[in-house]
Amino acid sequence: MTAYVIRRFLFLIPLLLGLSIVMFTLIRLAPGDPAIAMMGPTAAANPDYLEQTRRNLGLDKPLPVQYLIWLGNLVTGDFGTAFTFNNKPVLDLIGERFWGTVQLQGISLFLGILIAFPVGIVSATRQYSAIDNGVTVGSFIGLAIPNFWLALLLQVWIGVQLGWLPVISTGQANAPWDERWKYFIMPVIVLTLPNIAYFARFMRSSMLEVIRQDYMTTARSKGLSSRAVLYRHGLRNALIPMITVIGLQLPRILGGAVIIEQIFAWPGLGLLAFDAIGRRDYPVILALTMLTGAAVMIVNVLTDVVYALVDPRVSVADGSAS
Amino acid sequence: MADQSTLARPVASADHWNRVPPQQRFPVIRRFLQNRLAVAGFIIIVLFYAAAFLEPVITTYPYDELLPGMRNTPPSSEHWMGTDRSGRDVYSRLVKGGQVSLAAGFAAVLIVMTIGTTLGALAGFFGGIVDAVIMRFTDILLSIPLILLLITAASLFRPSLQTTIIVIGVSSWPGAARLIRGQFIQLKGQEFVTAARSIGASPLQIMLRHIFPNALAIIIVEATLWLSYAILLEASLSYLGLGVQIPTPSWGNMLQDGQRELLYGAWWLTLFPGLAIFLTVLAFNLMGDGLRDAFDPRHRGR
Numbered sequence: 001m002t003a004y005v006i007r008r009f010l011f012l013i014p015l016l017l018g019l020s021i022v023m024f025t026l027i028r029l030a031p032g033d034p035a036i037a038m039m040g041p042t043a044a045a046n047p048d049y050l051e052q053t054r055r056n057l058g059l060d061k062p063l064p065v066q067y068l069i070w071l072g073n074l075v076t077g078d079f080g081t082a083f084t085f086n087n088k089p090v091l092d093l094i095g096e097r098f099w100g101t102v103q104l105q106g107i108s109l110f111l112g113i114l115i116a117f118p119v120g121i122v123s124a125t126r127q128y129s130a131i132d133n134g135v136t137v138g139s140f141i142g143l144a145i146p147n148f149w150l151a152l153l154l155q156v157w158i159g160v161q162l163g164w165l166p167v168i169s170t171g172q173a174n175a176p177w178d179e180r181w182k183y184f185i186m187p188v189i190v191l192t193l194p195n196i197a198y199f200a201r202f203m204r205s206s207m208l209e210v211i212r213q214d215y216m217t218t219a220r221s222k223g224l225s226s227r228a229v230l231y232r233h234g235l236r237n238a239l240i241p242m243i244t245v246i247g248l249q250l251p252r253i254l255g256g257a258v259i260i261e262q263i264f265a266w267p268g269l270g271l272l273a274f275d276a277i278g279r280r281d282y283p284v285i286l287a288l289t290m291l292t293g294a295a296v297m298i299v300n301v302l303t304d305v306v307y308a309l310v311d312p313r314v315s316v317a318d319g320s321a322s
Numbered sequence: 323m324a325d326q327s328t329l330a331r332p333v334a335s336a337d338h339w340n341r342v343p344p345q346q347r348f349p350v351i352r353r354f355l356q357n358r359l360a361v362a363g364f365i366i367i368v369l370f371y372a373a374a375f376l377e378p379v380i381t382t383y384p385y386d387e388l389l390p391g392m393r394n395t396p397p398s399s400e401h402w403m404g405t406d407r408s409g410r411d412v413y414s415r416l417v418k419g420g421q422v423s424l425a426a427g428f429a430a431v432l433i434v435m436t437i438g439t440t441l442g443a444l445a446g447f448f449g450g451i452v453d454a455v456i457m458r459f460t461d462i463l464l465s466i467p468l469i470l471l472l473i474t475a476a477s478l479f480r481p482s483l484q485t486t487i488i489v490i491g492v493s494s495w496p497g498a499a500r501l502i503r504g505q506f507i508q509l510k511g512q513e514f515v516t517a518a519r520s521i522g523a524s525p526l527q528i529m530l531r532h533i534f535p536n537a538l539a540i541i542i543v544e545a546t547l548w549l550s551y552a553i554l555l556e557a558s559l560s561y562l563g564l565g566v567q568i569p570t571p572s573w574g575n576m577l578q579d580g581q582r583e584l585l586y587g588a589w590w591l592t593l594f595p596g597l598a599i600f601l602t603v604l605a606f607n608l609m610g611d612g613l614r615d616a617f618d619p620r621h622r623g624r
Contacts, residue, residue, distance in 0.1 A: 018462045030478030137359070140611075144604035146554060148561050149577060149596035156584045255467030259558060273470060274562075277477050285474060293465040300465075 001308070008301045012294075019293045020074070024067050027282055035059055037280035038083035074290070080283040082276075090287045093272060101257050101268035108188050109253065112195025113246070119196070120203025121238075125230060127208065135200060142197030147256060151190045151263045158186060168265040187264045191256055195249075202245045203238070210238040240311050247303030251296050353616040360612020366605035370598075374421040383411035385418035386569045394588045404590040407583050412576075416594055419571035424602070426487050426572070427553035433491025434552070435545050438498025443537075445499070446506025447529055457503070460496040468494060472555060476564040483572075486565040490555050498544050505537045539617040543610055550606035557599045573599045 035054045036044040044050050054060050058069060073080060079090035123135040159167035169183045210216065211234060219229040257270030265271065269288065276284035354360055373380060382402075383389070392409040395401060403412035445456040463471070475489045509515065510533060518532045559565030560574025568575055573595040580591025 015458065015461055015465070018458060019465060022462055023466075026475065027478065030475075031480075032478065140359075140604060140607055144550070144600050144607060146557055146561075146596060146599050146603070148558060149592070149599065152577070152581055152584065152592060153596070160585060251464065251467040255469035258467070258469055258473060259562065262562070274473065277474055280478075289466055289470065289474070292467060292470065293462070296465040296467075297461075 004308070005301075005305055008304065012297050012301065015297055016290070016294060017071075020071060020290060021067070023286055023289045023293075024070065027285060028063060028066075032280060033059075034083065034280070034282050037282070070286070079287040082284050083281045084276075084279045085281065085284070090283050093284060094269065094287065094291065097267060097269045097272045100266060101261070101270060104184065104187055104191065104261075104266060104268060105253055105257060107184065108191035108195055109246075111188065111192045112199055115192075116196045116199030117203050117239075117242075120200040121207055121235065123200065123204045124207035124211065124238075132204075135204065139197040139201045142193050145193070147190050147194065148259050148263055150193070151186070151260060154186045154189065155263070169267065170265050183264075187260055187266055190260055191253075194256070195253075198249060199242070199245065203242060206241045206245075207234065207238040209241075210234045213237075240307065243307050243310065244303055247299050250299050254292055254296070350616045354612055357612040357615060359608045360616075363605040363608030363612065366601055367609060370420060370602060370605070371424060373417055374424050377417050377421050381411075381414035381417050383414045385414045385571055386410065394583055394586070394591075396588075397590055403594045404588070406576075406580060406591055407588075412590060412594060415571040415576060416573075416598060419573050419576055419595065420598060422483065422566055422570060422572045423553055423556055423574070423599075426483060426490075426556045426566070427549050429487045430490040430494070430552040430556070431545055431548045433488070434495045434498055434548055435541065437491070438495040438544075439502050439541060441495070442499035442502030443506050443529055443534070446503035447510055447525065447533070449507075453503070456499070460499055463493065463496045464500075469555070469558060472559060473562065473564060476559055481559075481564045481567060483566045483570065486556055486559055490552055490559075494548070494552070494555070498548065501544055502537060502541065505540050506533055509533045509536050543614045543617065546606055546610035546613055550603045550610070553599065553606070554603050 033044075033054075035050060035057055038057070039050065039053055044053075058066055061069070070080075077091075079094075081087050081089050082093055085093055119135055123132045126132050155167050158164050165182050165185055169187070175183070211230075216229055216234060219233045220226060224232075254270075257268060258273055259270070260266070261268045261270035262274045272284065273288045275281075276288065354364075387410060389405060389409040389411070392401070392405045394407055395405045397404045401411050401413065403416060406412055406415070441456050441460075445453040471493045472489055475493060476485060479485050479489070506529075510528075515528060515532055518528050523532070556565055556572065557574035557577070560572045561578045563575070563578060566572035566575055568579060576595040577592055577599075580588065580595070583591050
């Protein structure tokens with residue numbers, strides 16, 4: 001098992017190298033000069049000054065050399081300084097915004113699971129009942145509502161017309177908690193809704209799969225009540241695939257942050273990414289995409305490891321489920 | 323997973339066909355039609371595409387005509403969905419925007435499925451080093467949230483309808499490639515492939531003539547589901563101002579254009595485009611799900 005985990009983590013190194021090449025190439029192939037992005041158009045009008053800045057940034061070197069320098073710094077934990085954002089070190093910027101996103105997404109993920117699991121279980125145990133049909137249609141609707149549209153409607157209805165909650169989140173990070181919770185409600189609603197829809201659908205199908213298994217019939221034939229069979233034997237096994245389902249949702253969850261944080265002006269990594277892209281702040285964009293990619297890859301490995309620990313049928317030799 | 327016993331069955335002779343009772347012919351279509359939600363989705367899609375094709379006939383005003391003195395007027399018998407802040411007819415823009423959004427989604431999915439099917443087929447069929455290289459590249463692209471990748475790519479290149487289509491198409495194929503690879507791996511072990519190989523069929527012939535038709539069911543389902551994502555992604559990008567640019571309308575940029583007016587009570591500028599996106603995405607999801615159940619009855623109800 002330990003060898004398997006180590007092997008999986010070592011395998012992340014070539015993947016991360018690949019990711020760095022893809023992102024570096026994408027950003028540097030795009031039209032536009034990072035030096036101009038850093039200096040602003042007025043200062044860049046002076047050709048001597050522009051040349052000087054390009055040399056300071058190392059942009060006069062060939063692209064592969066630039067990549068190797070950047071990669072070398074990255075490996076030693078040096079993500080560089082931002083072109084904009086008052087030239088702060090990139091890691092400081094990310095550190096400031098990190099908790100904003102973790103709090104928001106953590107709450108939305110937790111609430112999504114808390115609501116979706118019982119809903120999915122009830123739906124599966126009463127397949128084709130009115131409740132089940134309602135859940136199926138409801139999850140289709142939950143997945144089809146554009147989240148930015150829902151956010152907009154909530155802002156205007158609850159925020160502006162009813163005036164119950166603050167519309168945008170500027171300054172919420174410094175507010176005391178008895179004020180601060182109000183800022184969370186609307187973004188959390190918007191982010192939780194698709195989580196409920198996704199997880200409830202998967203929980204339902206996972207539970208249905210388990211209900212059909214032979215060991216469930218065996219347990220019933222031993223004389224256990226159907227309730228005991230369902231919750232003692234069924235639920236445990238139905239929860240195992242959910243580890244993978246939740247793990248695989250991480251890119252979607254992190255992606256959702258970009259648009260929703262922008263709409264609510266939420267001081268998190270999503271808004272930082274959006275602003276950095278708009279300002280062509282290359283060091284910040286590269287750092288954010290590398291860290292996001294690394295996080296997703298690590299969570300994928302951890303998901304597989306936890307899955308292997310929980311489900312003894314999974315062989316770690318090839319890392320695949322039987 | 324597709325049901326191999328029905329999909330990989332040898333082609334029935336005409337004689338066999340005539341002995342099948344008429345109500346048992348076309349089992350896939352019959353099963354699809356029994357699914358009321360899927361049929362509802364299909365009808366919505368047909369209606370929306372019909373509206374997009376008939377755009378010049380069914381619109382009441384040119385989509386970009388600025389009507390003097392008609393800024394932000396609420397829905398009326400003259401302007402069914404009101405007018406926007408520049409005095410343009412919202413209904414006509416919605417139909418034109420639908421044309422743009424549906425066409426963009428279709429074109430993007432065409433790119434996604436072409437790249438996804440080709441790379442997935444190559445990886446699955448040949449295995450080994452080809453598989454390893456393609457799949458590692460897929461893993462890398464899948465590790466970055468799609469919307470983050472799209473926003474980065476769309477803003478680095480000049481935003482336009484073409485950029486949006488290409489950016490969505492070129493970034494979104496890994497999921498499809500993975501799925502189709504799995505299907506090819508499963509199918510290449512089947513007896514009919516061994517049989518084809520034994521009579522000297524080339525790898526290309528086996529892939530195109532023998533495996534591809536059997537993987538088509540999964541490709542169609544995946545393409546249908548991807549149409550819903552692609553339309554949602556186009557709307558998201560255009561809403562952020564990184565997709566289709568005004569004055570060309572798309573449902574996403576109509577939302578962006580109308581959101582400030584919402585504060586002054588002009589609800590019709592955001593309600594109708596939002597509903598259009600919602601209904602289209604819902605309809606493609608319902609239809610894709612219904613198709614999957616129809617192609618593979620064992621999947622039903624899961």
